[in-house]
Amino acid sequence: MPSLPLFKRSAPQWPDYLARRADEARDPRVAEFFATSQLAPETPIAEAPLVAMDMETTGLDERRHAILSIGLVPFSLSRIRLAERRYWLVRPPRPLVRQSVAFHRITDSEIEHAPDLDEILDELLAALAGRLVVVHYRHIERPFLDAAVKSRRDESLRFPVIDTMSLEARIHRQSLWARFRRWMGRPPVSIRLHNSRERYGLPPYQGHHALIDALATAELLQAQIAARHQPGTPIGQLWS
Amino acid sequence: MDIELLEIREQLARFAPFDGLSDAHLDSVAGRIEVGYFKAGSDILQLGDSIEDLHYIRSGAVEIFWRNGELYNRLSEGDIFGHYSLLRSRKVHFPAKALEDTLIYFIPGDVFRELCDQDEHFADFVEFGRTRLKAAVEEQHKSNDMMMTRVRKLVSRRPLMIEESASVQELAQRMNEENVSSALVLSMAEGDPRYQFSDPDGQSWTLKGIVTDQDLRNRVLAEGRSVSTRVSEIVSSRLISVQSDESVHEAMLSMLRNNVHHLPVLYRRRPMGVLHLSDIIRYETHSSLYLVSNIFHQPDALGLARLKPDVREAFVRMVEEGANSHMVGSALSTIGRSFTRRLLELAEEELGPPPVPYCFMALGSMARNEQSIVTDQDNALILDDRFDPAQHDEYFATLAKRVSDGLDACGYSYCKGDVMATNRQWRQPLAVWKDYFSEWIDQPRPEHLLHSSIFFDLDSVHGEEAFVEQLQDLVARKASQSPLFLAAMARNALGRTPPLGFFRTFVMEKDGKQNNTINIKRRGTAPMVDLIRAHALACGSRAQNSFERLDDIAKTQLLPAGTGDKIRYAFEFLSIVRIRHQAIDLQEDREPDNNIAPGNVSDSERHHLKDAFQLLSNAQKFLKFRYPMPSRR
Numbered sequence: 001m002p003s004l005p006l007f008k009r010s011a012p013q014w015p016d017y018l019a020r021r022a023d024e025a026r027d028p029r030v031a032e033f034f035a036t037s038q039l040a041p042e043t044p045i046a047e048a049p050l051v052a053m054d055m056e057t058t059g060l061d062e063r064r065h066a067i068l069s070i071g072l073v074p075f076s077l078s079r080i081r082l083a084e085r086r087y088w089l090v091r092p093p094r095p096l097v098r099q100s101v102a103f104h105r106i107t108d109s110e111i112e113h114a115p116d117l118d119e120i121l122d123e124l125l126a127a128l129a130g131r132l133v134v135v136h137y138r139h140i141e142r143p144f145l146d147a148a149v150k151s152r153r154d155e156s157l158r159f160p161v162i163d164t165m166s167l168e169a170r171i172h173r174q175s176l177w178a179r180f181r182r183w184m185g186r187p188p189v190s191i192r193l194h195n196s197r198e199r200y201g202l203p204p205y206q207g208h209h210a211l212i213d214a215l216a217t218a219e220l221l222q223a224q225i226a227a228r229h230q231p232g233t234p235i236g237q238l239w240s
Numbered sequence: 241m242d243i244e245l246l247e248i249r250e251q252l253a254r255f256a257p258f259d260g261l262s263d264a265h266l267d268s269v270a271g272r273i274e275v276g277y278f279k280a281g282s283d284i285l286q287l288g289d290s291i292e293d294l295h296y297i298r299s300g301a302v303e304i305f306w307r308n309g310e311l312y313n314r315l316s317e318g319d320i321f322g323h324y325s326l327l328r329s330r331k332v333h334f335p336a337k338a339l340e341d342t343l344i345y346f347i348p349g350d351v352f353r354e355l356c357d358q359d360e361h362f363a364d365f366v367e368f369g370r371t372r373l374k375a376a377v378e379e380q381h382k383s384n385d386m387m388m389t390r391v392r393k394l395v396s397r398r399p400l401m402i403e404e405s406a407s408v409q410e411l412a413q414r415m416n417e418e419n420v421s422s423a424l425v426l427s428m429a430e431g432d433p434r435y436q437f438s439d440p441d442g443q444s445w446t447l448k449g450i451v452t453d454q455d456l457r458n459r460v461l462a463e464g465r466s467v468s469t470r471v472s473e474i475v476s477s478r479l480i481s482v483q484s485d486e487s488v489h490e491a492m493l494s495m496l497r498n499n500v501h502h503l504p505v506l507y508r509r510r511p512m513g514v515l516h517l518s519d520i521i522r523y524e525t526h527s528s529l530y531l532v533s534n535i536f537h538q539p540d541a542l543g544l545a546r547l548k549p550d551v552r553e554a555f556v557r558m559v560e561e562g563a564n565s566h567m568v569g570s571a572l573s574t575i576g577r578s579f580t581r582r583l584l585e586l587a588e589e590e591l592g593p594p595p596v597p598y599c600f601m602a603l604g605s606m607a608r609n610e611q612s613i614v615t616d617q618d619n620a621l622i623l624d625d626r627f628d629p630a631q632h633d634e635y636f637a638t639l640a641k642r643v644s645d646g647l648d649a650c651g652y653s654y655c656k657g658d659v660m661a662t663n664r665q666w667r668q669p670l671a672v673w674k675d676y677f678s679e680w681i682d683q684p685r686p687e688h689l690l691h692s693s694i695f696f697d698l699d700s701v702h703g704e705e706a707f708v709e710q711l712q713d714l715v716a717r718k719a720s721q722s723p724l725f726l727a728a729m730a731r732n733a734l735g736r737t738p739p740l741g742f743f744r745t746f747v748m749e750k751d752g753k754q755n756n757t758i759n760i761k762r763r764g765t766a767p768m769v770d771l772i773r774a775h776a777l778a779c780g781s782r783a784q785n786s787f788e789r790l791d792d793i794a795k796t797q798l799l800p801a802g803t804g805d806k807i808r809y810a811f812e813f814l815s816i817v818r819i820r821h822q823a824i825d826l827q828e829d830r831e832p833d834n835n836i837a838p839g840n841v842s843d844s845e846r847h848h849l850k851d852a853f854q855l856l857s858n859a860q861k862f863l864k865f866r867y868p869m870p871s872r873r
Contacts, residue, residue: 078276081274082271083273110441110443219277223341
């Protein structure tokens with residue numbers, strides 16, 4: 001089923017923003033991150049260095065909740081390199097909200113000895129630098145990281161990401177086909193990570209671990225590009 | 241090893257050849273894999289490309305092709321490919337295409353070579369490209385498989401774990417809920433560093449010990465303690481554990497040495513399960529070794545007959561563990577001989593010692609050490625030359641009947657051709673036997689050749705081995721000197737031809753007919769055995785087993801170079817297909833037979849079967865040419 005966007009999506013003008021932030025940033029590491037993250041929007045996806053990122057957080061609101069763990073897996077369209085995986089546990093500044101424990105299974109005792117995000121931020125930025133970040137549902141990772149850096153370095157940190165959930169939504173939520181389904185009273189197709197993966201014949205993983213979810217996201221993007229796009233698709237058409 | 245990779249590790253460890261790797265190797269592989277997705281229909285490997293990694297199918301299905309584009313094999317989850325090319329030129333020899341959407345785990349070349357260097361079984365598996373079924377190793381032959389099997393294979397469930405602050409009542413309730421006889425006791429306090437680990441939630445624990453049903457009885461009930469007693473008060477301070485990749489044999493020794501029945505199984509320091517003595521016993525009960533010793537402990541024929549299901553269990557397990565046909569055939573023959581020998585011992589206890597010495601002789605597949613699970617009994621009695629029918633035959637007739645009836649009850653049905661010691665013709669003194677064999681070789685008439693495929697495979701089971709050896713010598717000496725006999729044997733070996741080919745749901749015959757099943761014994765393994773026997777008789781071999789006969793044939797110029805190896809491979813393949821289909825029959829509660837429906841044959845099997853039948857057909861043609869009828873003058 002071809003996907004037909006109903007309206008021209010206005011992607012933010014990332015190149016201008018990134019160039020400006022590289023000049024303005026006062027924190028040397030943040031400045032360096034912006035300086036090395038200038039990916040041209042016309043770069044074919046097959047040539048872009050990618051990194052899948054996933055976080056576990058204490059909740060969904062970056063103003064009230066905090067990051068608990070971060071998983072990164074560098075990859076390209078053809079290979080996901082597990083050997084280069086990175087995983088950090090961090091200690092949130094506020095005591096944990098109990099109810100989230102059941103969800104991601106990270107407990108007080110575990111993060112008691114974990115570092116504050118500030119201590120690993122330079123490493124994290126170095127691992128992200130020069131790569132296009134891929135997430136499933138950008139409204140967690142980006143704002144949380146932005147808020148965390150703001151509070152610690154007084155710098156804003158925003159950058160383009162490919163959101164596999166939004167790619168899935170373009171097909172299953174915003175296409176003519178999806179509208180037709182809604183009109184027929186069919187329930188919308190689930191675009192959660194696990195359900196999206198199933199549609200491409202990807203195996204189930206036990207979710208809710210930042211590293212495994214990052215791996216699952218990387219695999220999903222490979223599958224989405226293979227099924228719906230071309231290796232030559234410019235990244236500017238995919239990022240948000 | 242990172243907890244997050246546990247899932248990948250466990251996935252790999254499900255299939256050969258990774259299932260035999262040590263935990264350390266598995267970790268090292270899991271941490272270094274690369275992942276790639278292939279849409280259905282896309283190329284994974286193209287002919288002549290350079291190849292750097294071993295390919296492992298995580299999900300989906302892949303087709304492998306020959307150089308000329310013909311389909312060679314279809315693979316699915318857990319299969320590997322690319323090793324052949326990696327081991328040779330690092331150029332792709334067999335192109336691969338995704339049949340369904342496929343996720344590949346790439347195992348980098350240096351990791352692959354590391355495994356080949358450091359793990360013999362892994363190396364064997366990839367070198368010989370053995371199928372999962374044949375992923376066994378010859379060593380199992382020499383040593384019992386307890387030495388080989390790792391403890392983790394026997395652990396089927398996660399352990400019940402309880403904090404030491406819990407009460408014994410709570411413990412008993414949890415054990416009851418989970419229906420287990422033991423629980424591991426954990427403490428949050430720092431303790432012995434060898435037993436400290438973190439759970440998936442990151443909580444750090446120390447394993448303090450294990451509490452069993454017996455402890456609840458001896459330390460709570462017997463001492464009149466209250467149900468609110470803390471678990472910490474009754475846990476013994478002595479902790480004996482075993483690593484998950486140690487052998488079952490080691491675990492058993494540890495239990496014996498320390499006089500414990502439960503062993504916590506640890507992966508590094510993390511508890512993976514509890515091994516109970518009964519797990520080992522259950523495992524061992526299905527092993528052929530245990531079965532043999534069990535046979536000799538049976539007090540009567542009835543007890544022997546009750547072991548029939550155990551024979552089938554042992555057979556299925558050997559197949560599941562990837563034994564090759566030679567191993568399965570030897571084990572089943574050993575079991576068959578043990579039944580026979582025990583029946584003879586029991587009969588002698590009942591009838592008294594034999595009046596003259598005798599040798600109870602096995603014929604056919606048991607003599608060749610190639611017995612299958614579907615078999616009838618072929619046996620005979622060679623008596624001392626002092627044998628006097630009037631005085632002694634009643635004894636031997638009764639002895640033969642005891643054995644024959646007993647074997648039938650154990651699943652070795654009566655021989656339809658009446659080749660049994662109960663038949664007076666086959667219960668004769670040595671001198672008569674020598675006359676029989678001489679006559680069969682000197683005058684190879686059709687009625688004499690009838691028995692050739694049975695009587696020319698002979699071995700002693702019990703009694704005076706020298707009697708059988710004399711017959712074997714006579715055959716080896718005379719047969720090779722008799723062109724007429726060899727030509728007749730060769731003709732005889734051509735009586736059963738292989739089918740022309742296998743197609744999706746039917747078998748093509750040479751006359752164009754189509755059959756829905758094929759008898760793999762009659763059309764495959766049996767003609768192969770006949771063919772090998774003919775060559776073996778020609779070169780004066782005294783071996784009875786087909787593979788050993790091939791070894792002897794290889795020392796001569798009887799066959800063109802390389803042909804012997806091809807025959808060996810084809811015979812092994814036909815045998816293992818037959819064995820595997822019988823194992824599947826048993827697992828699905830069908831009476832096993834020798835019939836194979838083409839629809840049940842996998843694509844790769846079908847391909848190899850075609851090859852094997854073709855090879856058999858060619859070898860039969862050569863046989864006719866090699867032993868021509870001597871011209872009459």
